[in-house]
Amino acid sequence: MKKNRIFNTITLLSASVIVFIVLAALLFTGIIDEYNGQLLTLAGIYIIVSLSLNLITGFTGQLSLGQAGFMSIGAYSSAIAMMNFHLPLVVSIIIGGLVTAVFGLLIGFPTLRLRGDYLAITTLGFGEIIRVIMVNLETYTGGAAGLKGIPSFSDTGDFLKDSIIKFSWVYVFVIITIVIVNNLINSSPGRAIVSIREDEIAANSMGINVSYYKIFSFTMSAFLAGIGGALYAVYFGYLNPVMFWFLTSVNFVVIVVLGGMGSITGTILAGVGFTYIQEWLRFFKDFRLVIFGLALIIVMLFWPRGLMGTNEFSIVKFVRKYIRKEHEGGSSKPSKIKGVK
Amino acid sequence: MSVMEAKSISIVFGGLKAVTNFDLKLGKGELVGLIGPNGAGKTTVFNMLTGVYSPTSGDIVLNTSREGHNYKSIIKLKPYQITQSGVARTFQNIRLFKDLSVLDNVRIAFHFNVKYNALQGILRTTAFYNEEDEITEKARDLLKIFNLQDKEKELAKNLPYGEQRKLEITRALATNPKVLLLDEPAAGMNPQETHDLMNLISFIRNKFDLTILLIEHDMSLVMGICERIVVLDYGQTIAVGTPEQISKDPKVIKAYLGEGV
Amino acid sequence: MNFMQEFGQQMVNGIALGSVYALIALGYTMVYGIVKLINFAHGDILMVGAFAGFFVLTANGQDPSKISNPLMLVLAFIIAMAVSALFGVIIEKTCYKPLRKAPKINLLITAIGVSIVLENGARVIPWIGPNPKQFPVLKDIPIIDGISQMIKAQTGVFISPVQILSFIIAILLMLMLFYIVNFTKTGKAMRAASYDMGAAQLMGINVDNIISVTFAIGAALAAAAGILFALNYPQVEPYMGIMPGLKAFVAAVLGGIGSIPGAMLGGFIMGIAETLTKGFISSKLADAVAFGILIIILVIKPSGILGKNTREKV
Numbered sequence: 001m002k003k004n005r006i007f008n009t010i011t012l013l014s015a016s017v018i019v020f021i022v023l024a025a026l027l028f029t030g031i032i033d034e035y036n037g038q039l040l041t042l043a044g045i046y047i048i049v050s051l052s053l054n055l056i057t058g059f060t061g062q063l064s065l066g067q068a069g070f071m072s073i074g075a076y077s078s079a080i081a082m083m084n085f086h087l088p089l090v091v092s093i094i095i096g097g098l099v100t101a102v103f104g105l106l107i108g109f110p111t112l113r114l115r116g117d118y119l120a121i122t123t124l125g126f127g128e129i130i131r132v133i134m135v136n137l138e139t140y141t142g143g144a145a146g147l148k149g150i151p152s153f154s155d156t157g158d159f160l161k162d163s164i165i166k167f168s169w170v171y172v173f174v175i176i177t178i179v180i181v182n183n184l185i186n187s188s189p190g191r192a193i194v195s196i197r198e199d200e201i202a203a204n205s206m207g208i209n210v211s212y213y214k215i216f217s218f219t220m221s222a223f224l225a226g227i228g229g230a231l232y233a234v235y236f237g238y239l240n241p242v243m244f245w246f247l248t249s250v251n252f253v254v255i256v257v258l259g260g261m262g263s264i265t266g267t268i269l270a271g272v273g274f275t276y277i278q279e280w281l282r283f284f285k286d287f288r289l290v291i292f293g294l295a296l297i298i299v300m301l302f303w304p305r306g307l308m309g310t311n312e313f314s315i316v317k318f319v320r321k322y323i324r325k326e327h328e329g330g331s332s333k334p335s336k337i338k339g340v341k
Numbered sequence: 342m343s344v345m346e347a348k349s350i351s352i353v354f355g356g357l358k359a360v361t362n363f364d365l366k367l368g369k370g371e372l373v374g375l376i377g378p379n380g381a382g383k384t385t386v387f388n389m390l391t392g393v394y395s396p397t398s399g400d401i402v403l404n405t406s407r408e409g410h411n412y413k414s415i416i417k418l419k420p421y422q423i424t425q426s427g428v429a430r431t432f433q434n435i436r437l438f439k440d441l442s443v444l445d446n447v448r449i450a451f452h453f454n455v456k457y458n459a460l461q462g463i464l465r466t467t468a469f470y471n472e473e474d475e476i477t478e479k480a481r482d483l484l485k486i487f488n489l490q491d492k493e494k495e496l497a498k499n500l501p502y503g504e505q506r507k508l509e510i511t512r513a514l515a516t517n518p519k520v521l522l523l524d525e526p527a528a529g530m531n532p533q534e535t536h537d538l539m540n541l542i543s544f545i546r547n548k549f550d551l552t553i554l555l556i557e558h559d560m561s562l563v564m565g566i567c568e569r570i571v572v573l574d575y576g577q578t579i580a581v582g583t584p585e586q587i588s589k590d591p592k593v594i595k596a597y598l599g600e601g602v
Numbered sequence: 603m604n605f606m607q608e609f610g611q612q613m614v615n616g617i618a619l620g621s622v623y624a625l626i627a628l629g630y631t632m633v634y635g636i637v638k639l640i641n642f643a644h645g646d647i648l649m650v651g652a653f654a655g656f657f658v659l660t661a662n663g664q665d666p667s668k669i670s671n672p673l674m675l676v677l678a679f680i681i682a683m684a685v686s687a688l689f690g691v692i693i694e695k696t697c698y699k700p701l702r703k704a705p706k707i708n709l710l711i712t713a714i715g716v717s718i719v720l721e722n723g724a725r726v727i728p729w730i731g732p733n734p735k736q737f738p739v740l741k742d743i744p745i746i747d748g749i750s751q752m753i754k755a756q757t758g759v760f761i762s763p764v765q766i767l768s769f770i771i772a773i774l775l776m777l778m779l780f781y782i783v784n785f786t787k788t789g790k791a792m793r794a795a796s797y798d799m800g801a802a803q804l805m806g807i808n809v810d811n812i813i814s815v816t817f818a819i820g821a822a823l824a825a826a827a828g829i830l831f832a833l834n835y836p837q838v839e840p841y842m843g844i845m846p847g848l849k850a851f852v853a854a855v856l857g858g859i860g861s862i863p864g865a866m867l868g869g870f871i872m873g874i875a876e877t878l879t880k881g882f883i884s885s886k887l888a889d890a891v892a893f894g895i896l897i898i899i900l901v902i903k904p905s906g907i908l909g910k911n912t913r914e915k916v
Contacts (some may be wrong), residue, residue: 005465199442
C-alpha cells in the first residue's frame with residue numbers, strides 16, 4: 001500500500017515537472033513563440049477558474065453563473081494589495097484568494113435555500129452586483145475607466161524571459177489547483193460533496209451535513225476563482241469591471257461543460273482548447289462570435305456529455321499500464337518456450 | 342427497554358391529516374413491521390422518524406445510551422443529525438448515488454465518522470491514508486454480507502434492481518445505526534429473492550445488534566420475520582400485535598379487503 | 603415640482619417600463635413553465651422583433667424620423683410579432699427540441715449559443731450592422747397626444763406618448779394572453795402540459811405543437827416589447843435585447859417562474875424599482891438594486907412571490 005502511494009506521488013510529481021520542462025524548453029528555444037507562450041499562460045488562468053467552477057457545478061451540482069464575479073474580487077483585492085499596500089506578489093495573490101473566499105462564504109449562506117435555476121440566476125445576480133460595485137468604488141478600482149499599472153510577474157524588458165517567468169508562475173498555480181481539487185474530491189469530504197450532487201435527500205439521510213458542505217464547496221470554489229482572478233490581474237496589468245460581466249462567467253460554464261461536468265482532466269483540456277479556439281476565431285473577424293455560437297449549439301446537440309463525461313485521464317494508471325505491459329512482455333517469453341516444449 | 346419512541350405524532354399537509362396520533366415503542370432488538378394499504382401514511386411515518394418531515398404535534402425520542410435510559414427528543418433535529426444519532430433508513434423509491442461506484446456509495450455513509458478533515462485530505466497526510474484504508478476495508482466487509490463484493494467498482498445505477506435495494510441497506514448499515522428503518526425492502530423482488538432477503542434481515546439484526554422497523558407490502562415477509570406488527574389505515578393505527586393476532590384481526594381484514602368479507 | 607409629484611412621475615415611468623418588462627417576462631415564464639428552460643435567447647428575439655418593426659416603419663418612402671401614420675404602427679407590430687414568432691418556433695424546433703431529454707445545463711448552453719448567434723449574426727448582416735440605427739419617433743398622433751396633454755393638465759404628471767402606448771399595448775396583449783390561456787382549447791393544453799408533460803401526452807395532447815405555440819406566443823410578446831423599447835430610446839442595435847432580457851428574466855424569477863400573474867407582477871416591480879433608484883438614489887446603481895431585490899425576495903421565498911413551493915416526494 002505504502003509503496004503504491006510513493007509510486008503515485010513520484011509519478012505525478014515527475015509528470016508535472018516533465019511537462020513543465022518540456023514547455024519551458026519549447027518556449028526558450030522559440031519553438032513555442034512568445035505569442036503562444038502568452039496564450040498558454042492565459043489558458044492556465046482559465047483552467048484555474050474553470051476548475052473552481054467545476055468544483056461547485058460539476059462536483060457539488062450547484063449551477064453557478066457568477067464565477068466571473070468571484071474572479072473580479074480576487075483580481076481587484078490582489079491588485080489593491082500590491083498597489084496600495086505594496087505587498088509582495090505571492091502574498092497579494094493569496095490575499096486575493098482569501099478575500100474572495102470570505103465573499104464565497106457570505107454568498108453561500110443565502111443560496112443554501114435555492115436550487116437549480118433559482119440558484120443560477122441568484123449567482124448571476126451576485127456577479128452583476130459585484131460588477132456594479134466595482135464600477136462605483138472608483139477610489140480603489142478606478143471605476144469604469146479601469147485600473148492601470150498593476151505590477152507584472154516580471155518586467156525585465158526581455159520578452160522571452162518575461163513570458164517564461166509569467167508562464168512558470170501560472171503553471172505552478174495550475175498544478176496547485178489541480179492537486180487541491182483532485183485530492184479534495186478523492187477524499188471523504190469530497191465524496192460527501194459529490195453525494196450532494198447525486199441526491200441531496202439521500203446524502204442528508206447518510207449523516208452528511210449538506211448545508212455545511214455546500215458552503216464549504218462554495219467557499220473553496222470562490223478561493224480558487226479568486227486566485228485565478230489575481231493571476232488574471234497580474235497577467236494583464238490592467239483591470240476593468242467589463243472584463244467580468246456575465247458572459248465571462250458563461251465562458252467558464254462553457255469550458256466546464258465542454259470538458260465534461262465533474263472531470264478535472266476534461267476541464268484542463270477544454271481550458272486550453274477554448275483559449276486557442278477563441279484566438280483562431282479572430283481570423284474570422286466579425287464572424288468570430290457567430291461561429292463560436294454555432295459551435296456551441298452543435299457541440300451541445302451532438303456531444304452533450306463533453307469531451308470526457310465524468311471520466312478522468314489518469315497519468316498514474318497510464319504509467320502503471322505501460323510498466324505492466326513491459327513486465328508481462330518479459331514474463332510471457334518463458335511460458336511460450338514452455339508451450340513449445 | 343425501548344430504543345426509540347414516537348409519542349402521539351401527527352402531521353397535517355395543507356389541511357389533510359396524513360398521520361394522526363401515531364404511537365410506537367421500539368424495544369431493543371425488536372423487528373417490527375409497519376403495514377397498511379396504499380396511502381395509509383407508512384412512508385410519512387418514516388419521514389417523520391428520520392426528520393425529513395417535522396410532525397405538526399407529538400414527540401419522538403431516542404435512547405442514546407446503549408444500556409441505560411437516556412432519552413433525547415429528536416424532533417428538532419435535521420435528518421443528518423438523526424442519522425448521526427443512530428437512526429438509518431432506506432427509501433421506497435431507491436435513492437442511491439447513481440453515478441458513483443458501489444464502494445463509494447457505502448464509503449459516503451462512513452463519512453460522518455471519519456476523523457481526518459478536508460485539509461488533511463488535500464495534503465494526503467498519514468491520517469488520510471490510514472482512515473481511507475480503514476473505511477474501504479469496512480465497506481468491503483459490509484458489501485460481502487450482501488454478496489456485492491465483486492461489484493464494488495460498478496456504478497450503482499448499473500446494478501440490477503434487487504441488488505440496488507441491497508446496496509441501500511448496506512449503505513444504511515455503514516452509518517452504524519441502532520435503529521434501521523427499511524421502506525419496502527422487498528419491493529420488486531421475486532419470491533426467492535424475497536426469501537433470501539428475509540434471512541439476511543434477520544441475520545444483520547443479530548450481527549449488528551439492531552432494532553428494525555420495516556414497511557412492507559409482501560405479507561409473507563412481514564408475517565415471517567416480524568415479532569410485532571403495527572397496522573396503519575388512513576393515518577391511524579388500527580391494530581398492533583403479533584403476526585397471528587394481526588392476521589385474524591377483523592379491522593385489518595376490513596382495511597385490506599373492504600367491507601363484506 | 604414637489605416630492606409627491608416627483609414620486610408620482612417616477613412611479614408612472616416605472617409602471618410604463620414595468621409593463622414592457624412584464625411582456626418580456628411572460629415569454630420566459632411560459633416557456634419555463636412547459637420545458638423548464640431558461641431561454642437566454644429571449645432577449646434577442648426582442649431585438650429581432652424591434653428590427654422587423656424598424657424595417658416596416660422605414661420602408662418605401664416614409665419619413666424615417668417619425669411615425670405619423672397609426673396604421674403603419676399597427677402593421678409594424680403585427681409583422682414584428684409574426685417574424686419573431688417564426689424565429690421562436692424555428693429555434694425551438696432546431697436547437698431545443700433535440701435536447702429535451704438532455705441535462706438542463708446543456709439546454710442552457712444551447713440557449714446561450716443561440717443568443718450569441720442572433721446578436722452577432724445581426725451585426726454581420728449588411729442591412730443591420732453593428733451601429734445603432736435611429737428609430738422613428740412616435741409623434742403627431744392626435745389621440746395619444748391628446749391623452750398625454752390631458753393628464754399633464756389634470757395631475758401635473760407627464761406621461762409621454764410612448765408610455766401611453768406601452769400601457770395600452772401591454773394591457774391589450776395581457777388580456778389576449780389571459781383569454782388564450784384560460785378560455786381556449788390550446789390554452790387548456792398549455793396548462794396541462796406545464797402541469798405534467800407526460801400525463802398531457804397520454805391524454806392525447808400533441809405536446810410538440812403546444813411547445814411550439816408557447817414559443818411563438820412568448821416570442822410575439824417579446825417583439826411587441828422590442829418595438830416599445832425602440833420607440834422609447836429611440837434606436838435599435840444588435841445588443842439591445844441583452845439588458846432588458848436579463849431584467850425581464852429576473853422579473854420572471856422574482857414573480858415565481860412558471861406563473862403568468864407572477865411574471866406581470868415581477869415586471870412591474872422591476873420597472874418601478876429601476877426608475878425609483880434612478881430618480882432618487884443613483885442611476886449607476888439601478889442594475890445592482892434590481893438584482894439585490896431579486897436576491898432578497900428569493901432568500902425570503904425561494905420559489906418567487908407567486909411561485910408554488912414544490913416539495914420533493916421522499
